[in-house]
Amino acid sequence: MAIRTLSAAVAIGASLLATSLLTVPPEALAAPRLDVTALSRGLEIPWGVAVAPDGTALVTQRAGPFVAVHANGRTQVMRADLSKLFAVKEAGLMGVTLDTGFADNRRAYTCQAEYTRPGAPTIPMGSSDLPVPWPNTGQEIKIVAWKVADDWTGLTRERTVLSGIPTNASGRHAGCGIAAWGSTLWISTGDNVSPGGAQNPATFEGKVLHINLDGTPAAGNPNPASPVYTMGHRNPQDVAVRPETGQVYVIEHGTDKDDELNLLRAGGNYGYSPNRAPLIYDESVPMTDPDRVPGAIFPVWRTGNSTLATAALAFLPRSGWGRFSGGLVVSTLKGKRLVFMRLSPDGRHVVETAEALKDSEGRLRGLAVTPDGALLVTTSNGEHADKVLRVRWTG
Numbered sequence: 331m332a333i334r335t336l337s338a339a340v341a342i343g344a345s346l347l348a349t350s351l352l353t354v355p356p357e358a359l360a361a362p363r364l365d366v367t368a369l370s371r372g373l374e375i376p377w378g379v380a381v382a383p384d385g386t387a388l389v390t391q392r393a394g395p396f397v398a399v400h401a402n403g404r405t406q407v408m409r410a411d412l413s414k415l416f417a418v419k420e421a422g423l424m425g426v427t428l429d430t431g432f433a434d435n436r437r438a439y440t441c442q443a444e445y446t447r448p449g450a451p452t453i454p455m456g457s458s459d460l461p462v463p464w465p466n467t468g469q470e471i472k473i474v475a476w477k478v479a480d481d482w483t484g485l486t487r488e489r490t491v492l493s494g495i496p497t498n499a500s501g502r503h504a505g506c507g508i509a510a511w512g513s514t515l516w517i518s519t520g521d522n523v524s525p526g527g528a529q530n531p532a533t534f535e536g537k538v539l540h541i542n543l544d545g546t547p548a549a550g551n552p553n554p555a556s557p558v559y560t561m562g563h564r565n566p567q568d569v570a571v572r573p574e575t576g577q578v579y580v581i582e583h584g585t586d587k588d589d590e591l592n593l594l595r596a597g598g599n600y601g602y603s604p605n606r607a608p609l610i611y612d613e614s615v616p617m618t619d620p621d622r623v624p625g626a627i628f629p630v631w632r633t634g635n636s637t638l639a640t641a642a643l644a645f646l647p648r649s650g651w652g653r654f655s656g657g658l659v660v661s662t663l664k665g666k667r668l669v670f671m672r673l674s675p676d677g678r679h680v681v682e683t684a685e686a687l688k689d690s691e692g693r694l695r696g697l698a699v700t701p702d703g704a705l706l707v708t709t710s711n712g713e714h715a716d717k718v719l720r721v722r723w724t725g
């Protein structure tokens with residue numbers, strides 16, 4: 331188990347000082363110092379991570395299987411029926427969350443792409459690489475309820491909570507995040523590279539869904555008959571609830587710019603509309619386009635003229651993380667770093683950011699907080715060398 335203290339932030343600060351003292355942003359000098367432990371190794375593209383009250387992490391790998399990573403690092407491969415899993419590029423076994431009553435009911439929920447029946451043929455992308463409309467495809471994304479064995483040796487599939495989230499044969503923009511809150515589930519869905527998907531209130535593409543644990547629409551949805559809570563999203567791959575306020579946020583992958591952090595509002599439209607020309611998925615449109623989507627809601631934070639490939643977000647404990655206590659942290663794939671964020675009290679603005687782990691562990695995806703206040707981070711580098719990192723703040 332390798333433990334070390336990161337000092338890259340200091341090095342960055344020093345080099346900036348040497349070149350241009352006046353232009354150093356204050357946060358660069360005060361970047362977090364972290365202790366990082368490789369808690370588990372040898373995984374293959376872990377995607378989601380959720381931590382039980384006993385400190386054990388339930389981890390999905392994109393192509394399966396589930397693994398349990400105990401607080402002492404012991405890692406168990408878990409039995410589960412994943413015989414219908416559709417694991418292609420961005421699609422597979424993705425987000426995972428635990429029931430808020432997990433200690434008693436051992437229930438977990440996943441979003442996962444599956445063949446519509448075992449061995450079903452995958453329908454190729456249609457003309458212009460556009461997705462074949464659901465349900466005429468050989469695959470879809472489902473929300474599945476599982477029962478986790480007391481000894482963490484496996485999961486028993488209980489039921490499909492929700493089906494009919496479209497995904498295409500290429501797996502592109504399949505990314506699906508899930509978060510349990512009270513007796514409901516928040517789910518972020520990719521737009522399935524469908525030109526009109528994100529702006530079509532009748533489909534589950536490019537949306538955030540809010541449902542009860544039986545799959546029915548949650549109270550407060552703009553259309554009481556629909557799971558859809560917000561629309562106009564491109565490729566949001568994670569959703570999280572700010573514990574103190576119940577505010578819900580999604581993190582989205584931008585096109586060639588503007589990864590976005592969005593604060594959700596019931597019925598809100600987040601402004602991605604890549605249907606400027608017929609039969610073309612037009613990614614030259616803005617991530618938030620108030621001209622073509624009147625009333626489009628702007629993000630609380632965005633990357634600007636580049637992208638980091640923002641994969642996941644998590645809210646940090648209210649103490650133990652310095653000035654970012656109670657703030658949030660975002661993982662990045664292409665950016666190969668964490669971005670810590672401090673929110674304004676009303677949650678509508680990011681007032682400070684700081685980066686950490688830059689280039690030291692490669693691509694980063696899954697995030698979760700342990701009962702004792704550490705942050706778990708999964709790498710996404712492949713070659714059966716991925717890790718679950720345990721990260722602690724040292725100031």
Ligand SMILES: [Ca+2]
Pocket residue numbers: 562563590600601602617618619627629
């Ligand atoms: Ca947007």
